[in-house]
Amino acid sequence: MLCESCHQREATVHLSKNTFPDGLDQPPTILQAQHFCPECADNYFACTPEMNSDRDLICLSDFFRSKLYDLLEKTHPEAFDNSTTEACHRTSELMRNFLREQLSKAKIEVNEDAFEMLCSDFFCSHHYYCRAEEVNRRKK
Numbered sequence: 001m002l003c004e005s006c007h008q009r010e011a012t013v014h015l016s017k018n019t020f021p022d023g024l025d026q027p028p029t030i031l032q033a034q035h036f037c038p039e040c041a042d043n044y045f046a047c048t049p050e051m052n053s054d055r056d057l058i059c060l061s062d063f064f065r066s067k068l069y070d071l072l073e074k075t076h077p078e079a080f081d082n083s084t085t086e087a088c089h090r091t092s093e094l095m096r097n098f099l100r101e102q103l104s105k106a107k108i109e110v111n112e113d114a115f116e117m118l119c120s121d122f123f124c125s126h127h128y129y130c131r132a133e134e135v136n137r138r139k140k
Contacts, residue, residue, distance in 0.1 A: 015035075058121075065127055075098075078091070080131065091123070092123065099122050
């Protein structure tokens with residue numbers, strides 16, 4: 001599938017807006033799905049107000065992020081599966097827990113706002129999608 005923005009590169013970032021039914025035993029209903037390449041997704045996140053709250057105000061260093069991705073790939077290779085909406089939901093939760101655990105191990109204390117900014121940098125930026133492409137390419 002091609003990126004719906006540039007129509008040139010493969011879409012590897014899949015966003016959806018969902019509504020959640022009253023019962024937890026029912027799956028969410030997808031209202032809108034968007035498919036971007038990593039470059040266009042990063043631009044989308046940066047230009048969309050609700051996705052841009054204090055974006056990049058606090059971020060991981062390239063070195064630390066790379067080390068986290070290395071460890072994540074080794075311990076949770078499924079974290080780089082963004083092939084379906086369900087996989088994205090699982091990945092998001094797994095990566096939030098992983099990041100919280102690694103920050104704790106590194107004795108880095110952050111409040112919830114700062115943690116959300118770090119999450120955005122860790123798995124909502126082009127860095128993650130580039131690594132996911134690399135990981136998935138090696139699997140083939």
